Amino acid sequence: MVNKHVLSFARDMRKKPTKAEQYLWKHLKNRCLDGYKFRRQHPIETYIADFVCVEKNLVIELDGFHHHESFNRLHDATRTDFLQDSGFRVVRFTNKDVLTDIDNVLNSILDVLREPSP
Numbered sequence: 001m002v003n004k005h006v007l008s009f010a011r012d013m014r015k016k017p018t019k020a021e022q023y024l025w026k027h028l029k030n031r032c033l034d035g036y037k038f039r040r041q042h043p044i045e046t047y048i049a050d051f052v053c054v055e056k057n058l059v060i061e062l063d064g065f066h067h068h069e070s071f072n073r074l075h076d077a078t079r080t081d082f083l084q085d086s087g088f089r090v091v092r093f094t095n096k097d098v099l100t101d102i103d104n105v106l107n108s109i110l111d112v113l114r115e116p117s118p
Contacts, residue, residue, distance in 0.1 A: 003046065006043045006045075006046060006047075006048065011041075013041040013048060014040060014041045017040075017041075018062070018064065018095060019095070019099065020062050020064070020095035020096075020098040020099055021040070021050060021062060023098055023099060023102065024051065024060075024062065024093075024098050024102070024105070025038075025040055025051070027102065027106055028040075028051060033106060033109065033110065033113075034110055034113070036053050036055070036056065036113055037053065037054070037055065038051050038052065038053050038060075039051070039052050039054065040052075042054075044059075044083065044086065044088070045082075045086070047079050047082065047083065049061065049083070049088075050062050052088075053113065056089075056112075056113050057087050057088045057089060058088065058089050058091065058109075058112060058113060059083050059088045059089070059090045059091070060091050060092075060093070060109060061076075061080075061090060061091070061092045061093075062092075062093055062094070062095055062098060063076070063092055063093070063094050063095065064094075064095045076092075080092075089112060091108070091109065091112055093105050093108075
């Protein structure tokens with residue numbers, strides 16, 4: 001069950017995307033990526049995933065510079081473990097990768113989407 005505060009926070013995050021989130025969303029929305037449907041800033045219990053393809057149980061996370069700090073690395077690992085334990089595959093990209101090498105990012109996402117679900 002998703003908490004109403006998490007839902008509200010997810011809505012707020014959708015209104016203020018980072019440049020990398022905006023750029024990747026341009027390529028994912030409206031089934032632009034090989035017909036797969038994605039949601040952005042999607043709540044999964046107490047977490048908010050940057051992008052989710054529910055039909056393939058895939059979570060895509062974008063990491064900015066603050067994800068390199070030790071506390072945030074620990075939080076990211078805990079979050080990834082939770083999502084994986086909930087049946088999701090988690091793929092992470094840096095904001096820099098999205099902004100400078102979108103073709104490689106999209107191809108990597110497609111590779112994961114085309115793999116059989118665990």
